[in-house]
Amino acid sequence: MKNKLDRKNGLFYWTIGTILVLYALIIVVFLVWAFLTSFKDKFYFYNVDMIVPAPFKDWAWNNYLIAWEGFAYTMQNGQKTNALTQVYNTIVYALGGAMMHTIATCMVAYIVAKYKYWFCEVVYVFVIFAMVIPIIGSAPATLVLLRSLGLYDNLAGPLVTNFSFVNMHFLIFYAAFKGISNEYTEAATIDGAGELTIFVRVILPLVMPVFSTIVLIQVIAMWNDFQFAFMYMPNHPTLAYSVLYVMKRSPKTDSVPLKFACGMILALPILFVFIIFRNKIMGNVTMGGVKE
Amino acid sequence: MGWTVFDLGVNKVKKAELQSYKNKRLIFAICMLAIPLLQVAVFYFYVNFSSILLAFRKYDVINSTYSFAEFKNFASVIDKFKTDLALSKSLYNSLILFIVMISFGSFPAILFSYYIYKKGFLSGIFKVFLYAPNIISGVVFAMIFSNFVDVVVPELIFRKTGVFGEGWLADISNISRIRVLCMSFTVFFSFGTHVLLYSGAMSGISDSIIESAKLEGISSMRELFSIVLPMIWQTFVTFMMMSIIGFFTNQMSLYSLYSEFAPSELYTFGYYLYVKTVHTTGAGYIELYPELSALGLLMTLVAVPLTLSIRKLLNKYGPSVE
Numbered sequence: 093m094k095n096k097l098d099r100k101n102g103l104f105y106w107t108i109g110t111i112l113v114l115y116a117l118i119i120v121v122f123l124v125w126a127f128l129t130s131f132k133d134k135f136y137f138y139n140v141d142m143i144v145p146a147p148f149k150d151w152a153w154n155n156y157l158i159a160w161e162g163f164a165y166t167m168q169n170g171q172k173t174n175a176l177t178q179v180y181n182t183i184v185y186a187l188g189g190a191m192m193h194t195i196a197t198c199m200v201a202y203i204v205a206k207y208k209y210w211f212c213e214v215v216y217v218f219v220i221f222a223m224v225i226p227i228i229g230s231a232p233a234t235l236v237l238l239r240s241l242g243l244y245d246n247l248a249g250p251l252v253t254n255f256s257f258v259n260m261h262f263l264i265f266y267a268a269f270k271g272i273s274n275e276y277t278e279a280a281t282i283d284g285a286g287e288l289t290i291f292v293r294v295i296l297p298l299v300m301p302v303f304s305t306i307v308l309i310q311v312i313a314m315w316n317d318f319q320f321a322f323m324y325m326p327n328h329p330t331l332a333y334s335v336l337y338v339m340k341r342s343p344k345t346d347s348v349p350l351k352f353a354c355g356m357i358l359a360l361p362i363l364f365v366f367i368i369f370r371n372k373i374m375g376n377v378t379m380g381g382v383k384e
Numbered sequence: 385m386g387w388t389v390f391d392l393g394v395n396k397v398k399k400a401e402l403q404s405y406k407n408k409r410l411i412f413a414i415c416m417l418a419i420p421l422l423q424v425a426v427f428y429f430y431v432n433f434s435s436i437l438l439a440f441r442k443y444d445v446i447n448s449t450y451s452f453a454e455f456k457n458f459a460s461v462i463d464k465f466k467t468d469l470a471l472s473k474s475l476y477n478s479l480i481l482f483i484v485m486i487s488f489g490s491f492p493a494i495l496f497s498y499y500i501y502k503k504g505f506l507s508g509i510f511k512v513f514l515y516a517p518n519i520i521s522g523v524v525f526a527m528i529f530s531n532f533v534d535v536v537v538p539e540l541i542f543r544k545t546g547v548f549g550e551g552w553l554a555d556i557s558n559i560s561r562i563r564v565l566c567m568s569f570t571v572f573f574s575f576g577t578h579v580l581l582y583s584g585a586m587s588g589i590s591d592s593i594i595e596s597a598k599l600e601g602i603s604s605m606r607e608l609f610s611i612v613l614p615m616i617w618q619t620f621v622t623f624m625m626m627s628i629i630g631f632f633t634n635q636m637s638l639y640s641l642y643s644e645f646a647p648s649e650l651y652t653f654g655y656y657l658y659v660k661t662v663h664t665t666g667a668g669y670i671e672l673y674p675e676l677s678a679l680g681l682l683m684t685l686v687a688v689p690l691t692l693s694i695r696k697l698l699n700k701y702g703p704s705v706e
Contacts, residue, residue, distance in 0.1 A: 104495070116513035119516050122528050196423070200416070200421075215417070224691070225691070228629075228684045236673065256423055287412035315521075351531065352528070356524075
């Protein structure tokens with residue numbers, strides 16, 4: 093029997109469906125409008141039409157070049173930054189941070205799930221405790237510590253702070269490792285494999301779908317993050333923070349089409365990644381492992 | 385028994401091998417945990433401990449040292465609730481936002497996620513659009529939204545009525561309208577996450593339970609409230625706990641819409657904490673951090689019992705899986 097909605101509940105069915113259609117339409121309309129506006133000439137936008145797209149022959153393709161140059165500005169420390177540097181910062185921040193986050197979580201979850209020591213129980217209880225008990229307002233103390241360790245305002249700081257296993261992905265990895273039969277490790281042990289070899293060559297390939305999905309999700313989240321990036325490294329701006337800067341302050345991108353072009357430079361690469369990996373990203377990463 | 389000296393020797397070797405194997409496992413486990421635990425020891429335990437200490441300190445700018453400030457930082461924070469417009473409004477705005485998020489975000493999300501879970505018409509496509517706010521940066525959506533309401537809407541009104549007005553987000557003489565816009569924007573773009581996480585939890589429900597319920601002839605609504613909701617109750621409880629934490633941390637999208645220049649009347653606790661932490665320039669941050677730590681500690685002292693109480697109440701009086 094298919095798990096389908098009972099169409100006898102017509103009112104519920106049509107109300108929810110209609111609202112979801114409106115929701116999807118709003119998102120599509122906003123994004124398409126922004127994309128098409130990013131190709132408008134400034135004069136066309138302010139004097140001809142703000143809503144309807146410009147004819148294709150009048151598209152201002154150089155908006156994206158101007159927007160790219162618009163990412164160049166002077167930072168708090170008086171030094172100049174540009175789009176290329178920001179892309180580099182973003183890649184290091186997003187990819188590096190995501191890898192550190194996932195590696196730390198994977199390592200700890202494996203030990204806690206597969207090794208029966210008392211300290212493993214302690215670590216598990218601590219993770220649950222840390223996720224349940226909210227601690228608010230520790231950012232000032234974190235920044236003081238980063239300054240004293242020399243990790244403030246450089247690319248290493250976020251990599252170190254992201255090497256943490258206290259997050260919900262710990263439970264996902266934990267469940268995934270718990271679901272792996274011990275027969276794999278026993279067989280490998282009999283064959284003479286050491287603990288590290290078992291982890292790297294036997295266990296890790298089995299959880300690679302979960303690992304790669306979590307890395308992907310984290311890369312996307314950190315690519316789009318502008319608040320923590322700015323908090324930890326204000327003079328190493330990422331692309332996302334620079335879009336915010338451009339939106340509010342840049343004289344080079346003072347028109348709406350140019351601002352939208354800046355936004356599209358940030359959004360389009362990650363949109364392509366999502367389109368390619370959408371099944372992986374949107375597949376349910378549940379407590380039982382990865383569901384496709 | 386017939387044990388020979390040879391047998392006893394073999395047993396000793398086996399015991400030694402077993403002990404060596406156990407030792408190697410222990411060393412491996414410790415090595416794997418060492419660095420992550422060190423990171424947590426520093427960036428969780430030490431940071432939270434020093435945050436608590438910082439709340440009781442005062443920075444002496446002249447001597448560049450910290451001194452014990454007793455409860456002066458807490459008194460200053462409580463006083464600021466009366467004197468600092470941003471902080472006093474934070475309480476009001478955070479409360480309104482919390483109620484709005486629960487009423488228009490978390491609760492309705494259950495109904496929408498049930499539609500997705502039951503594979504309603506076009507649910508696959510809706511999933512993609514519900515996921516879109518997680519894919520595209522909030523700053524891009526904020527840019528599109530703010531330019532629409534600040535540039536396009538006034539222009540359209542002018543062309544229709546001849547009356548030129550300010551942009552809706554820029555016109556700080558109408559704070560109520562801005563508040564509604566910011567809250568609507570926040571609810572709209574966080575909605576998808578709630579729906580997808582609930583539907584993810586629902587997908588973990590065994591099909592056999594649903595099928596046997598269907599055989600009993602129950603309707604979809606009865607199935608939602610009598611079977612699905614109890615089965616995902618823990619997820620719901622988790623969301624409620626996160627909503628309470630959100631009361632103190634939600635910025636109402638102010639930073640992405642205004643950067644650090646939001647009007648004081650719109651501040652929320654989350655926005656106040658972030659802006660004061662990050663945008664206090666020069667050496668001013670060192671003086672301000674003890675007060676911010678005191679404010680954070682006060683919020684934690686409220687949030688922890690509240691979160692645990694809500695969790696206990698919901699678990700006690702919520703629907704039972706049995």
